Amino acid sequence: MSEQAFIGRQPILDDQQQIVAYELLFRHSAEANSAVIEDDVRACARVLVNTLNDIGTQWLLGDKLAFINVNAEVLRGDFLELLPAQRTVLELLPGFQADAALVERVEALRKAGFRISLSGLDDPGLLALLPHADYVKLDLMKLGLDKTLALFAKLKGKSLRPVAEKVETKSTFEACKQAGFKLFQGFYFAQPETLSAKIIHPAHAVVLEILNQVNRKAEIKDIEASFKHDVALSFKLLRYINSVGFGLSSEIQSIRHAITILGYDQLYRWLTLLMVTAGERTAAPALMKTAITRGRLTELLGQGYFEKKERDNLFIVGVFSLLDAILEMPMEQALEKLNLSSEVTEALLTRGGIYGPFLRLAEACEGAEVEKIREIAESLMMDPEHVNKCHLEALAWAEGLGV
DSSP states (O other): OGGGOEEEEEEEEETTOOEEEEEEEEEOSTTOOSOOOTHHHHHHHHHHHHHHHHHOSGGGOTTOEEEEEEOHHHHHSSSGGGSOGGGEEEEEOSOOOOOHHHHHHHHHHHHTTOEEEESOSSSHHHHHTGGGOSEEEEEHHHHOHHHHHHHHHHHTTSSSEEEEESOOSHHHHHHHHHHTOOEEESHHHHSGGGSOOSSOOOOHHHHHHHHHHHHTTOOHHHHHHHHTTOHHHHHHHHHHHTSGGGOOOSOOOOHHHHHHHHHHHHHHHHHHHHTTTOOSOOSOHHHHHHHHHHHHHHHHHTBTTBOHHHHHHHHHHHHHTTHHHHHTSOHHHHTTTOOOOHHHHHHHHHSOTTTHHHHHHHHHHHTTOHHHHHHHHHHTTOOHHHHHHHHHHHHHHHHHTTO
16 A cells, blocks of 8 residues: 555744744545555655655755654554664654553653654553653643643653644744744745735845856856756746836746846846845745745656746746735735746636646645545546656755755
């Protein structure tokens, strides 16, 4: 069954909404809509190991951690050691028998570099492992806010780090943050419309990098690659070149097309002016990371289906699919000043057309929506192994940018 598994992820953030880790989500069947248990965990974890062996562990660059669900069978198995210990947090699911052998195994894994997270404290087996854990998750949906904060208060002074899990509203986030929580996970961060960023500014570093590239007449493909590192900058470039004052009679097909039309001199002048407004006040980091990763994943999923120009469009479709959230305005309004092709616009507005299925597949991968993934993948004659490989390569690419 492992060949039918799909991999998704959900970010874990600090109190500044900076991504510090991802929980990797595994589903192998349409019925497995919640935590995967028993043999499902083992089968899906093997998918992770096999995929990592294919592409390496570049997606775990920097200080990001991977939280991976394990049950008793998986914990006692012999393939956990194949994972990168320094970047892996083993999240223990309910159902453990807290005997001496289990404690010995947990401590051996910690000595090897793994960290241990407990999925709640309402299970006797997990509660007994509290002295041997590095993290503990407190489920707000199950416990309620008052009980969560009461448990958090009891955990103060211990060496482990509590995670506020299933944070769904801004008020809940603020309450947990005020109480002293430093780590958070939930749909409040995963649902883009809850994040505020009316004006987006590309970072100085990216603008300066491109200015230097333009000044030395770097290859257009290299300049294009730098633009892809910053959602705000890509948006501003296309909005500028499609402005009424620029007088274009044809639609811009890609970032490379825009750079070619502008030319080095005009691009340099525009970037120089942009430096005045560039800064660190970008959209929420989790949202920007999702947009960049989605762009790359949509592009990768289209390999073998489209030529280079169309794959460039797929990148734009993926990145700009979150413009409404980034700009806090309806997608129709966000696209008004962008003279994008009708195919790109259709994908962004309706998830239809030639690019729509690839965007929908990328979105389904983010939440490990297995039934939807399988349905779309089969319609594109794409197997699960290829979908997983594209997904993890997209994660690698985004992490490698250091965003």
